[in-house]
Amino acid sequence: MNWDDTSSVTDDTQAGRLVGAAADGEDQAVEAALRPKSLDEFVGQERVREQLDLVLKAARQRGATADHVLLSGAPGLGKTTLSMIIAAEMGAPIRITSGPAIQHAGDLAAILSSLQEGEVLFLDEIHRMSRPAEEMLYMAMEDFRVDVIVGKGPGATAIPLELPPFTLVGATTRAGLLPPPLRDRFGFTAHMEFYEPVELERVIHRSASLLNVEIGADGAAEIAGRSRGTPRIANRLLRRVRDYAQVKADGVISRDIAAAALAVYEVDARGLDRLDRAVLQALLKLFGGGPVGLSTLAVAVGEERETVEEVAEPFLVREGLLARTPRGRVATPAAWAHLGLTPPRQATGGNGQQDLFGA
Numbered sequence: 107m108n109w110d111d112t113s114s115v116t117d118d119t120q121a122g123r124l125v126g127a128a129a130d131g132e133d134q135a136v137e138a139a140l141r142p143k144s145l146d147e148f149v150g151q152e153r154v155r156e157q158l159d160l161v162l163k164a165a166r167q168r169g170a171t172a173d174h175v176l177l178s179g180a181p182g183l184g185k186t187t188l189s190m191i192i193a194a195e196m197g198a199p200i201r202i203t204s205g206p207a208i209q210h211a212g213d214l215a216a217i218l219s220s221l222q223e224g225e226v227l228f229l230d231e232i233h234r235m236s237r238p239a240e241e242m243l244y245m246a247m248e249d250f251r252v253d254v255i256v257g258k259g260p261g262a263t264a265i266p267l268e269l270p271p272f273t274l275v276g277a278t279t280r281a282g283l284l285p286p287p288l289r290d291r292f293g294f295t296a297h298m299e300f301y302e303p304v305e306l307e308r309v310i311h312r313s314a315s316l317l318n319v320e321i322g323a324d325g326a327a328e329i330a331g332r333s334r335g336t337p338r339i340a341n342r343l344l345r346r347v348r349d350y351a352q353v354k355a356d357g358v359i360s361r362d363i364a365a366a367a368l369a370v371y372e373v374d375a376r377g378l379d380r381l382d383r384a385v386l387q388a389l390l391k392l393f394g395g396g397p398v399g400l401s402t403l404a405v406a407v408g409e410e411r412e413t414v415e416e417v418a419e420p421f422l423v424r425e426g427l428l429a430r431t432p433r434g435r436v437a438t439p440a441a442w443a444h445l446g447l448t449p450p451r452q453a454t455g456g457n458g459q460q461d462l463f464g465a
């Protein structure tokens with residue numbers, strides 16, 4: 107078994123979710139048109155952009171291939187986009203593949219041996235590569251060489267194969283899961299953060315103009331606030347709001363149109379969808395704010411344990427609406443406020459639920 111198969115669970119359960127961060131079929135079709143093509147066009151992530159700009163400029167000045175780059179961060183924050191920008195800025199071609207697609211060392215050897223000098227190899231979900239392929243990658247990254255094993259058993263021989271210098275851009279949602287020998291072979295590691303609402307507004311304005319949609323500043327702000335810090339979600343919500351504006355109004359996106367459209371899709375002012383709110387509502391209304399065990403909570407909302415834990419909870423925790431404590435799931439005071447409910451006395455009192463956070 108792969109040493110991390112949780113992301114495939116998450117991808118499956120996110121399917122069809124308007125605020126899911128993984129790409130769906132429609133995203134893939136539209137995203138190519140919306141991707142920024144240069145570092146200057148790439149919105150936000152100032153620190154990463156500045157550092158990467160230096161790495162790439164220095165390599166260009168030396169006439170060398172850029173160092174290997176590791177990009178870590180949640181889905182939809184722009185890792186694929188950045189890898190394409192790296193190739194474009196280096197004037198190099200790019201080859202795109204992913205960890206799960208490379209199950210045998212031979213798959214990787216075939217890709218590596220066909221790279222051109224200076225080419226960028228983008229390896230998405232690098233933490234999901236098989237162990238033998240990973241070990242082959244160590245040598246390829248460090249010495250630009252692989253040993254191709256010919257034959258089996260005692261008669262097997264290793265034939266060394268020289269590779270042209272290339273730049274590996276690895277992407278992972280979980281840098282902590284990468285084995286240290288792999289992590290150490292990257293010359294530059296960038297951690298991508300969730301975007302601030304003002305940055306998402308810029309993403310939305312840029313995408314709206316590429317899609318020929320008229321949008322006001324307040325309309326963009328309304329969509330940005332519901333986009334969970336993620337450009338992919340911002341672009342997806344923009345497309346749904348565009349549909350609404352076109353069918354129900356004059357096509358122009360104002361704050362009211364954006365809010366009305368996203369109410370139809372049940373994405374609330376904070377970016378919570380129906381599942382997120384069902385989890386919070388069960389926690390507050392059925393269990394008085396907790397603590398309650400994950401399995402019980404999942405049964406109460408009629409979902410699988412994994413769906414609640416991997417799809418709904420991460421964002422609720424990030425938003426400070428739910429806490430995972432040793433005694434179970436607990437709603438925070440912000441959760442009561444968000445759903446407009448009054449907490450029972452012990453939830454706000456001195457010795458009650460708050461001990462679970464403070465102590």
Ligand SMILES: Nc1ncnc2c1ncn2[C@@H]1O[C@H](COP(=O)(O)OP(=O)(O)OP(=O)(O)O)[C@@H](O)[C@H]1O
Nearest residue numbers: 137140141148149181182183184185186187337338
């Ligand atoms: N900084 C940014 N500025 C403008 N648009 C962005 C930015 N980051 C991402 N996007 C947009 O968001 C979409 C998703 O980005 P991308 O595919 O690069 O994310 P990702 O991190 O590679 O996701 P995954 O991990 O699922 O592969 C793209 O269409 C791109 O247009």
